[in-house]
Amino acid sequence: MTSMQSLKTAGGDRVAIVAGLRTPFAKQATAFHGVPAVDLGKMVVNELIAKHDLDPALIEQLVFGQVVQMPEAPNIAREIVLGTQMNVSTDAYSVSRACATSFQSTVNVAESILLGNIDVGIAGGADSTSVTPIGVSKKFARTLLDLSKAKTFSQRMKLISSLKFKDILPVPPAVAEYSTGLSMGQTAEQMAKTHQISRQAQDELAHRSHTLAAKTWASGVLGDEVMTAHPEPFDRFIDKDNCFRENSELAGYARLRPVFDRKHGSVTAANSTPLTDGAAAVLLMRESRAKELGYNILGYIRSYAFSAIDVWEDMLMGPSYATPMALKRAGLNLSDLDLIEMHEAFAAQALANIKMFASTKFAREKLGQDKAIGDIDMDKFNVLGGSLAYGHPFAATGARLITQTLNELKRRGGGLGLTTACAAGGLGAAMILEVE
């Protein structure tokens, strides 16, 4: 059921986003090699507090997430509280919604404010694809347990001799769907085929994304929302993302071979998001509390929605399902929006969603509505470049999109912006933001 959302507290306050910050995003095994997600999270939250002169005692809740879990620190939010200047009594818990994780953490803090439980909270997400839990095969894990219970030498020998070489090889985490075994890249290939997205169109979108991101970095506007990082105890310094190409050339894209379907595919390293390390966070407050504390408000959450579809086919369609829900909840049409910020997991996925936004057939058959969501005006779409160029530290992307959209709306003198993402599990997230 989709009805209007009124995102106001009992006292009539809106949910204000006061600020957002992220670490630079670094390609796997580069600047943040060896830095776990929890440390990236601590870095960004500490800096967010310091940069905005926030008394840590005022923060009543921290909701955070990470997609690639660290088994030794399953509640990353609580570890961040304990590892920063925050009061130990600060409520902290972790959420997971795959690539839409920091949309979820932002909504959780917003809901706490709306319910009157808190006035000030921080939400965000962090991921490291460089520090990952390397596991063992199920057979090896089971044998190790049985070995610990074996009573005789011959029982132990029997168990050990049952193992083959492949059973003892380490198992890295897969960027794949648990129930289907399909990687995200294979799903992107499915989507390219179903929606007839050409290799040329994918490469052009990726080239556009890199070109816009390079231009944006060169303009200096990201300096305010991306911290410089010098992760202790690592003797390195990084002051900007290192995924985007300074001099992207379309001709270079065509040379690459497809990765996920080597024979008939079109998804390559250049039109996919790179595996990335990074963290992002947003500071939320009840509107009048923010004003009382003397903060300038960046913007407000106007509506949000999450959607879910089946995972066997074309499951990265989240924006096409969550966006109409968020629009209805805000009482808006697509054409009312000034900016559309869509997570680019793969160029094929973003282009398939753009196509379905414009499709009346899709609207009728999948959304149960007569009219298409609307044609996306590309002058409003990912105007600063997207995840293909910035990278995609899974749990941090939502908070990056929210912060980047609010800042860009502010620079344009205000307006309405959509942020939306697909996520594993067939999930989708959409949030409409307003800047006055």
Ligand SMILES: CC(=O)SCCNC(=O)CCNC(=O)[C@H](O)C(C)(C)COP(=O)(O)OP(=O)(O)OC[C@H]1O[C@@H](n2cnc3c(N)ncnc32)[C@H](O)[C@@H]1OP(=O)(O)O
């Ligand atoms: C909901 C969701 O968000 S789902 C999405 C979740 N995320 C994912 O699934 C991650 C998908 N991405 C990946 O798995 C990896 O990035 C891969 C497998 C696609 C590519 O990995 P790698 O092969 O390590 O990529 P790498 O960066 O080395 O690039 C391979 C080559 O392409 C080239 N290349 C990459 N980008 C570009 C570009 N924009 N232009 C030209 N060449 C490029 C590189 O220079 C490199 O060339 P080289 O081998 O001559 O040095």
